[in-house]
Amino acid sequence: MVSTDPQEKSRRAYKQENMSDRIELAQNAARRMVPVMVNGRPQIPYLGVNEYQPRGRKATPPVRSSKDYPENGDKRVDDLETALRKCGLRDGMVISNHHHLRDGDRVALLALEAAAKIGVQNLMWFPSASFPSQKSAIDLMQAGVIHHIEGSMNGPLGDYCTQGKMRGMGVLRSHGGRWQAIQDGEVHIDIAVIAAPTADAFGNADGSHGKSACGSLGFALADSIYADQVIVVTDNLVPFPCIPWQIQGNNVDYVVEVESIGDPAKIVSGTTQITRSPDRLRIAELVARFLRATGIMRNGFSFQAGAGGIALAFVDYLRQMMKEDGVRARFVRGGSTRYLVEMMQEGLTDYILDGQTFDLDAVKSIASDPRHVPTSPFTSYNFHGKGNFASLVDAVVLGATEVDVNFNGNVVTHSDGRLLHGIGGWQNCLAAGCAILAVPSFRDRIPVIVDEVTTLTGPGELIDVVVTERGIAINPRRQDLLDAAKESKLPIRPIQDIKAEVERICGGKPAPPKLGNHPVAVVKWVDGTVLDTVWQIS
């Protein structure tokens, strides 16, 4: 049995890897050195945009029989520990969680602590993202319960990883890349633990209702479909059927009721706030004016912007311009906020296609308005599907920690090499018709435009425009955009010019990071190949 179970193989591989600190590296098509083996699995170095051709068939969960599930549909068990025991939790398994409850989530730690109580070791924790409130996962790593984390590590967990303290390597994937990795069998989830703001005893689950409502549950969809065992944890049990069923009970093994799945105040903002910084407002306005001037803002167009301060301000400027010009969008993509909701209510867009729901107005909208549609990384971002929505979006407005003169972007590390952020949908969104990085030209007197990004997260050939408060740089590959903006009064400048100006202000380039030669994490590209390495900070 043991020799035919890919999970067992992987568990043995952990051990071998731990015995040796030498990790073989190879140079990829972006000229970055990347490990050829990560956590016991061989890797394909990045081959270039659209160069990797996947083969084979998708991963596949076990066939089950209804005869082994309760006839009355009641899959409740007493607590998470019982559920994990019934799932056959054992050493080296992969446990997954979603992050729709963001920094308010209580369920992931509940599950990991229950695993600790059961006494298992060397779990791979596979959250769609982890947050500062989950920093006690560090204790579980030090106690050996968690071997390593694959998933976005925001804040302290990322920092812990860059210090080289995690026994395995971190693997950073985009939202679409996480779906791709599960679907393609690169990550096999043994047990998915899904926090559900509303659920029924059969396991149907919904994120848009209940005291802990978070809107869409799309990040948990792949886990529910592909995991061997699925546990739904809810603090709002309703009689069957739970409608809508964003997660289908037909994929669920056990349901656990708890007092609270999270802290509502940290799950969604009461209301999201536009930036008040004059520089950032200027960036937002320039982005909106750029879309108007280049004709991207036209009837039937689409755009995506997140919930950060600049993005929200951009949406507000664009909304005004759309009203002035009588332009209506076909759809807008969230991260949804009240700004997008108001646009739909004002008739400025037909639909909101929503991946994450950030504030109370957006949660209320997705719960009640059929034009506000929850999406998943499958529909929106999975690169190994038959297309996805990302390339159908006309313009996307994104952030970055760094961008270099070749338009390469970094969103995961700071210039000092510390890993502090996840990729989110950022890589996936670069497929949009016009991918715009809207960034201040410096932060804390450290320039954002650099010679070469510390960690390559997005290839420059996919980043079309960089908008700063000091001007707009258009990627020379996009002659069409250069032409379209030519007659405008916008401050279009070569990226090198902006960089030189910022270095004069800041007193030079950022200090080079002090990196060791020990890889602590890898950045996957949307196709599962390895785009770059995060190095231990020496």
Added chain:
Amino acid sequence: MVSTDPQEKSRRAYKQENMSDRIELAQNAARRMVPVMVNGRPQIPYLGVNEYQPRGRKATPPVRSSKDYPENGDKRVDDLETALRKCGLRDGMVISNHHHLRDGDRVALLALEAAAKIGVQNLMWFPSASFPSQKSAIDLMQAGVIHHIEGSMNGPLGDYCTQGKMRGMGVLRSHGGRWQAIQDGEVHIDIAVIAAPTADAFGNADGSHGKSACGSLGFALADSIYADQVIVVTDNLVPFPCIPWQIQGNNVDYVVEVESIGDPAKIVSGTTQITRSPDRLRIAELVARFLRATGIMRNGFSFQAGAGGIALAFVDYLRQMMKEDGVRARFVRGGSTRYLVEMMQEGLTDYILDGQTFDLDAVKSIASDPRHVPTSPFTSYNFHGKGNFASLVDAVVLGATEVDVNFNGNVVTHSDGRLLHGIGGWQNCLAAGCAILAVPSFRDRIPVIVDEVTTLTGPGELIDVVVTERGIAINPRRQDLLDAAKESKLPIRPIQDIKAEVERICGGKPAPPKLGNHPVAVVKWVDGTVLDTVWQIS
């Protein structure tokens, strides 16, 4: 390559089987003789209810890459022939269709005729059901384009099969069994051709809007997920995004626009009609009174009834009783009609969980009311999932062509042995808390209650009650129901008594069918095992 492709193996097996007429039989747990090999694939004879333990993992479609699909999401090609050629259509492939357009469908024949034009041979046609308007598929079988049909065969195609003229064996599956067969890899769909009343160029598709609206598209869901290649055919193309996306474009390869996907008059009834027969009205009323008398009709209960005349009349009687008693259902299951829609509008049920949408009122409701929820065979019926909805339904009212003294039911053949009907969701529904056959005691002077059903479609241990115009027979296994009905004034009678009375009226038992010893089709049980055989009529 050839030797590792399961499809190629299956194609070769067709040939071998054709060379010999001897088909090995085995007796199954229901004491029925069944073939051990069907269309080149080894079979498992039925082992009894809940006896078969599936193993292994689900079937899985190929991994694709977005780089091989249009960046702008426009997957349209000129016509079905082009789409089939691009899919690499070749001899021996499996082509699937759904039957939500019922006898009004034009797309399945369009696809098969395009295949004929391309010149391929020996296709396996895998519709979720076939209808009399598709009888020209017989010509395609005679021309060698179609090797055989696996799927419900209503009318002429079933008749053709029982005459022994089809080169392969018919395989009759329930709606849930079809999902199970696809999911478990028993049937590998090479190309799914999905008729869509509304779609966008990316392939998102919806059944609830458009001139050819049919409501739910649930029968096509498995095809869209598991087929190697998926073609969406629509007569109502809308700009991306088509909302709701009952079929997800991320599973779709090509989109074809046609003038008309079907005849709206035959796709849905203008309005569904209650029976006017006094005997059938009496049956319907007895069923409703039975549910009331036994306490099954209570607050929060659920029921399922189809769109036949007796079922509609039953719903109308029950509605009245629910109003009188102040009872509200939690959910009702369709086949949905205006009777269910009115019940929801009157506050008699919280939800309609809809598998098929039968009339214009129901189509309008599913298109606009979020409490009217489309379901799929995965949610409702798949026995090889982690449970399904069917066993959560308190009572289901079904028809039958025959029922025997051991409560075994037949829905596919008539007493003369002719195969004229599909199974539909009938087998799956037997999992309900109380499975009721509501049948006239004789039809055309042929008794419906018999010593032994011609073709076993449902095991008697799952059939709880038989309601005829001459009385109600409760399965002796259900002492709880016998007790619950004891104090009522309902005509509860042993099934043998009703049978004897009917035989006196009709002048004896039905004439035994003249069956040969050549199997022409098999009836699968919900777990994929072989429950019974349909024999060539001699």
